[in-house]
Structure formats: structure tokens, C-alpha cells
Amino acid sequence: MIKELLIILISSSLVNNVVLSQFLGLCPFLGVSKKTSTASGMGVSVIFVITLASAVAGVIYKYVLVPLDITYLQTIVFILVIAALVQFVEMFLKKFMPSLYESLGVYLPLITTNCAVLGIALTNVQKNYGILTGVVNGFATAVGFTISIIILAGIREKMEYNDIPESFKGMPIVLITAGLMAIAFCGFSGLL
């Protein structure tokens, strides 16, 4: 059991990196990676939301959708649950943990329609993961997201002062960086 979880941990965070090989969560990956500080804030919020969302989605799938035999409604149910959950977490943090809200609050609305969150919930169902395995998978995927967004932010900070051809300024050079990172992450495929 532990061995299986460890394999999921490594494969979801490094080998099948959520952004660099599955292209989920590309918007925040490219949009919030200008500085390492904001990138790590975004990363922590994503870890928090995805872990929570995969737990809630797993419970709802197992105890509501399967007994009622309405698993074909999973997409609708998951997206609503996730959107409501993010909104609820935001309100909860604002009311009870203002200091945490200060640091994560701005990122939460950005995550609501992030395809990574829905993607993980659906992958968990597709791969027949149980609730615990699903949560571990969600956590590992989010860690993979955080690793890659912080690396990208670090590279972008360095690139700020480089001489880049005019038409490659802005997005194109960031995409090329992401492509090179994706090649580097291909190297992890020998791990398993």
C-alpha cells in the first residue's frame, strides 16, 4: 500500500507533471510566474485547494454518485462542488484566519475555474483510485505544479535583464522556457 502511494507521489509530481506534460493549469502557470514570491503563494494555494477538492470529490463520488447510480453526472457535480468549495474556503479564511487570507486570498478566485482541479477529480475517478489514493494523487499533482511554477518564476526573474528579440518579448520567450523545462522533465520518465 505504502509502496503504491509512493509510486503515485513520484509519478504525479515529476514524471507526469501536470503542467509540463498534461497542460492542465496553464493559465496560472504562465500568468502568475513573474516573481518567485507570488509563484510560491499560488503554489501553496493550489496544493491546499487541490488536496481538499480531491478529498471532497472522492467522498461525493463514492457515497453519493455511485449508490444513486448517477455517475454520468460526475462532470456537472464536480465542477459545482469545486467552485462552491473554493468560494467557501475563501469566506472561511476571511472570517477565521485573516493572516492566511492575506497571503492566499488573491489567488483563490483564480483557482475556481482552473482546469487542473477538475482534471484531478476526473482522473481519480477514471483510474479507479480510492479516497486516500485520490487525495495522495491530488497532493502530488499540486506539488508538481508548485515545483514547476517556482522554477519558471526563478528563470523569468533572471531573464528580466536579458536581451531578447523584440517579437519574442513577453509570452513567446516564456513559452520557449516552458518547452525547455518540459524536455528536462522528460528525463524523469526513467525514474519509474
Next chain:
Amino acid sequence: MNSVKERLVNGLIKENPTFVLMLGMCPTLAVTTSAINGLGMGLTTMVVLALSNAFISLLRNIIPGKVRIPAFIVIIASFVTIVELLLEGFIPTLYDALGIYIPLIVVNCIILGRAEAYASKNPVIPSLFDGVGMGLGFSFALTCIGAVRELIGAGTLFGIHVMPDSYVPCSIFIMAPGAFFVLASLTAIQNKIKIAGEKKGKDMSKIQSGCGSDCMNCSDMGCKNRFYDEKAQDKKGEEEKTND
């Protein structure tokens, strides 16, 4: 009739969701490993986009402003589920090739963006054709990107071998990194056109530099909208006041 034509041209060229607005980049990168996959994804999205646009436009006066985002999401998700089940039943090869990206059409910025920006304010017929136009533009863009990647990465086009035998396929282009490189070249070309246009003094503000630049243009199109919009009611109230 004029408005129908105008909506189609608008979606295909003027506001092409991929080449001009740069929305919905996740599926654009993920499924364009071949031209046929790109076309399949584009057409699937088009069906969802047209139907949800028409339906949302039909219900635009019934849905309260405060809960419009969740209502839109439910409508879009229902159509995505219908299309997903149909694909699974009738075109299983495409269903397998697109995999998880079919249900993920729900969170495609283009669909929620068009619902918010166009369908919720306009009558049914133009909204339907706005969806068709946008969908055609998206299909066209995805097919082009898929064709380029397939040609360089595998030497084929729509599965038919077209490159000379001496050509060694550069298989990285059908793998994940290739998607980033193709999109990088695309945005570079777009930047070049934008810069050239600005030098001539044309208004180029419509060309966006992608969800990527700061996610701010996404916010207008629905990506960043709160699930439960607290401000909507106030805004509506203000509008009513000004109308008086």
C-alpha cells in the same frame, strides 16, 4: 441574415479565439498532436459552444444576475456531458484520443467567456451563430496547429504520409515540449504583426497576448469571475437607477 454572417466572420477571423484572443490554451496544446485530433476537439467544442450559447441566450431574462455564473456552468456542463456520451457511443476512437480533455471543455475560457460577453445580452439566433463562428475559428486554429505539429513531428498530414522518405521526423514536436515551441512561434508571429501594426498607427488593442500575459484579459472573459457574484446585484441596481 446580415448579423449571422457578421457573427461567423467575427468568430473565424476578427476575434479568432486562438490566434487573436488566445483563449482556451489548455486543450489547444494538449490535443493538437495530429490534425485530425485538433479538428475533432474543435468540432466538439463548437457543438457545445453553439448549443450552450443558444440555451443561455434563451434563458437570459430568467437567470438572476447574482447566480448567473453557476447557472452558466451548469448549462455548459450538461451539454458537455451530452456530447461526451454521444462521442463515447458513436465515435469511440475520437473519444479515446481526446480522453480527459472532453469533460474539461467545461472549464474552457472561450465558452464561459462567450456566454458572459455575448449570449447573456443578445437574442437567440445571433448567439447561436456567434457560437458556431467562434467554434469554427477554434476548429480552424486547432487543425492548423495540429497539422504543423503532425507534419514536423511525424511527416504525415491527416494520417497520410506526405514528406519525402529521406525526411527524419522530429518526434519532439508531437510530444509535450513541441506544443510549447509551436505556441511560442505563434505568439511571436502575433507580436510581430501587433508591433508592425502599431508602428503604422492602427488600433491593435484587440489582439491579446494570451491568458499568459497577466490573466487580466481572462478576467473579463469569465475565467476569473467569482462563482457567486456579489457585485452583480448592485451593478444591476445602479443601472436601473440610471435608467430612471
